[in-house]
Each structure stands twice: as C-alpha cells, then as structure tokens.
Amino acid sequence: MATSINRRAALGVGTAATAGVVFGSTSAASASPDSPPEQEVTETPAQRVRAAYRQAANRAGGRWRTYISVAGTAGGVTPVVAKDPDEPVQAYSVNKIAVAAAVLDKVDRGLITLDQRIDVTSTLVIPGGDGIFSLDGAYPSSVTLGHGLAALLTVSDDTAVRICGLVCPTLEINQILTDKGFPQTQVQPGSSPNRFFLGTTTPRETHDLLQALVNGTLVSPASTHFLLTALRSPIAFTDGIRHNMSSDERLRVATKAGWYADGRNEAGLIFNPAGAAVLTYAMFADGQAEPDNYGATHPVRQATAAMGRRFVDAVTDPPASVSVPRQTPAYRPSNGG
Structure with missing residues (x-):
C-alpha cells in the first residue's frame, strides 16, 4: 500500500x-x-510503526524504554524501535506472562496439572487491586490452577499471583526463567518462599520471551495455546494497544499491561488475518502526568491506543511470512440460557 x-x-x-x-x-x-x-x-511497515511510536510517545512525554520489531516477508524479525532496550525496568503485571510461563513449564513436565485444585483462603486474597478473587466474599473456597492462570492473564488478578506462588515458589520461578534464557526477567522475593513481588525485566527480554512464546520454543504446544488464548481474549486489557480496534482486530492482539505508581507498561504481539505474528512490542513508560489515573485517559494509555491503531494498519497488508501460524480465536457472545 x-x-x-x-x-x-x-x-x-x-x-x-x-x-x-x-x-x-x-x-x-x-x-x-x-x-x-x-x-x-x-x-514500509517498519517505517510506519516507527513513526507512529515516536509521534505518540513524544506527545505523552515522560520516559520510555521500548523494544519493537516487525516480521519480514522472508521470515525473521527486524527491530524498528530500540529505546534503552537493555535497561532493567520494573515490569509490574507484564511479568505475569513470565510467571505463567514458569508455572506452565512445570505443567509440561508433569509436576503439576491445570485441573488440580487450589485452596483459596481469606488470608490468600489481596484486598482491592485488580481481579475478581477479592470480589468473591465467600472464603474458604477452591479453584483449579487453570482458573487461577486465566484470571492472572486476562483480568490481571493480583490474588492469582499468590495462587501461582503456591505451586511454583519464588526461587523456582526465577531459576526456570534463567534456564530459559531470561536472567533479568525475575520476580522479587516476598514475605515467604511462596510469595513474591512481580520484579524486573528489560524491554529486550520481554520482547524475546514473547517471540519464544509465539515461535513455540517457550513452553509446550498446549501451554502455548493456553497462554495466547488468554492474552487474546476479549476480556484481556483494552485500555491501551487494543483500545481503538474492532472486536475482530482485538482478537488478533495478545497483550498484557502492568501499572503501579507512575509506571504504565504494555507488551504483546499483533497478528495479521493469516495468523502471522507480525509485530512484537515491549513498552515501559513512567514519569508522565496523572500518576493516580489508571484509566484510558492517562497520557500513556492514550499514546498506546493511538499506536495500536496505526500498528495494526501498518502490518496487516501485506502479510508477513511466519513459521508457526496461530489461528485467531472466534468470539461467540452469549445471552445466557
């Protein structure tokens, strides 16, 4: 075009x-x-993506640490934005992808199962914050590990972090991630071996973790499908990259956001209609105005919403080649019954 x-x-x-x-x-x-x-x-798509990023990030102000690549027609990816890509950053909830990958690694090795039940007690629940467990009001109860991971990746449930810690302690998560080639994507020890803060990463490592995921080298095929399905679901984050998109377009974006204090982060993958992962982004921003605004009107969220619209338009046509196409999930609304 x-x-x-x-x-x-x-x-x-x-x-x-x-x-x-x-x-x-x-x-x-x-x-x-x-x-x-x-x-x-x-x-080129790369030029359009780079221009869209620079324009929106400059308008938002503050500090950005970013790594973005686009897929080439002959395979492989080409970096188009590299802004302090190797600087360690506070990942916040973006690291929930890494935590889920570590847990699913244990599932792949047969050490735990997605259908095993986890006791959820009132002392496990984090009051307030993000997610659904704090809204239950009926504890003790129990859920499957798969339910906990789905809540972790879609509605970014904070209590689900503690559920993951029960089956995969802090040091084990960090060792799994190190062994997979992500030594700077690490969680921070908390008050017990099973509790942790979400820790740090670098834009490049988060980008490369997402590339490993979509290429099928991070976890098993079944676990890859689980992760991508959750991250592309309609209830996954919509205040940033996916904000100015149709429902079908949103299903072609696997994304995870994170926020705390003045930090606003988002990382993910954009697929074209053929199922090719054509753009990978890892963006970590802080220092903008309105640190107490966690909604869609925050300067960073407005910036990433503008980027997302232009990113999708830039890489949809022509389609990029990909070794492992990923079928876009279908959205089937329900009226109950």
Whole structure:
C-alpha cells in the first residue's frame, strides 16, 4: 500500500516540495494546479510503526524504554524501535506472562496439572487491586490452577499471583526463567518462599520471551495455546494497544499491561488475518502526568491506543511470512440460557 511521506519525514527533509505534505495525505496542500505531480513515497511497515511510536510517545512525554520489531516477508524479525532496550525496568503485571510461563513449564513436565485444585483462603486474597478473587466474599473456597492462570492473564488478578506462588515458589520461578534464557526477567522475593513481588525485566527480554512464546520454543504446544488464548481474549486489557480496534482486530492482539505508581507498561504481539505474528512490542513508560489515573485517559494509555491503531494498519497488508501460524480465536457472545 502506497502512502505519502509522513509529516515527520517531510520536516526532516526540509525542502519546499515536501514541507506541505501531511501524514496520511496523498498530495501537498500548497501545490498549485500547474505544479508537477507530487511523487509518492512508499513507506514500509517498519517505517510506519516507527513513526507512529515516536509521534505518540513524544506527545505523552515522560520516559520510555521500548523494544519493537516487525516480521519480514522472508521470515525473521527486524527491530524498528530500540529505546534503552537493555535497561532493567520494573515490569509490574507484564511479568505475569513470565510467571505463567514458569508455572506452565512445570505443567509440561508433569509436576503439576491445570485441573488440580487450589485452596483459596481469606488470608490468600489481596484486598482491592485488580481481579475478581477479592470480589468473591465467600472464603474458604477452591479453584483449579487453570482458573487461577486465566484470571492472572486476562483480568490481571493480583490474588492469582499468590495462587501461582503456591505451586511454583519464588526461587523456582526465577531459576526456570534463567534456564530459559531470561536472567533479568525475575520476580522479587516476598514475605515467604511462596510469595513474591512481580520484579524486573528489560524491554529486550520481554520482547524475546514473547517471540519464544509465539515461535513455540517457550513452553509446550498446549501451554502455548493456553497462554495466547488468554492474552487474546476479549476480556484481556483494552485500555491501551487494543483500545481503538474492532472486536475482530482485538482478537488478533495478545497483550498484557502492568501499572503501579507512575509506571504504565504494555507488551504483546499483533497478528495479521493469516495468523502471522507480525509485530512484537515491549513498552515501559513512567514519569508522565496523572500518576493516580489508571484509566484510558492517562497520557500513556492514550499514546498506546493511538499506536495500536496505526500498528495494526501498518502490518496487516501485506502479510508477513511466519513459521508457526496461530489461528485467531472466534468470539461467540452469549445471552445466557
């Protein structure tokens, strides 16, 4: 798809011929009827993604640590944004993907099962915060491990973190992640061996963990399907990358957000209609205005919503090749019954 040179590029060139070109338009606004036709410049998906990121991040302000890549037509991925990609950052709930991967690694090895039941007591429940367990009001109760992981990855349930800790203690999670090649994606020990804070990562490691997931090298095929299905579900995070999308488009985005204090993070994968994972993003931002606003009007959430719309448009056509296509899940609304 051909588009005219974007506004950022036009200002960078600084010539009279391009100075009037606005991003998304097909001709210069100031051109006279007798002027020669404006030459179109074809932007690659990588260029469009990079421009969308820079424009939205600059508008939001604050500090960003980011790693974004797009898939090439011949396979592999090409980095398009690398902003302090190896700097350790507080991951917040983005690290729930890593925690789930460690738990599912034990499932893959037959040490635990998704259908085993976990006792949920009032002392296990984290009051307030995010999720559904704190809304129950009827404890003790029990859930399956699979239920806990689904809550962890979709509604970002904080109590589900403690459920994971019961079956995969802090040091074991960190060792599993280190053995898989992610020594900086680690949880932080808490008040007991089974409790932890969500810890740190780097943009590059989170990006590479997501790449390993979609390529089928992080966990087993069954566990890969479980993780991607949860992260692409309609109830997964919609205030950021997926905000300005249709329901079908949202199902093509596997995403996980994290927030605490002034930090606003999001990482995930965007798939094209053919099932190719065509864009991988890991973005960690802090220092913006409104630190007590955790909603969609926060500057970072507005920025990532703008990015997401343009990311999807940039990489949908032409489709990128991929070694392991992932079928987009179907959304089937229900009216009860």
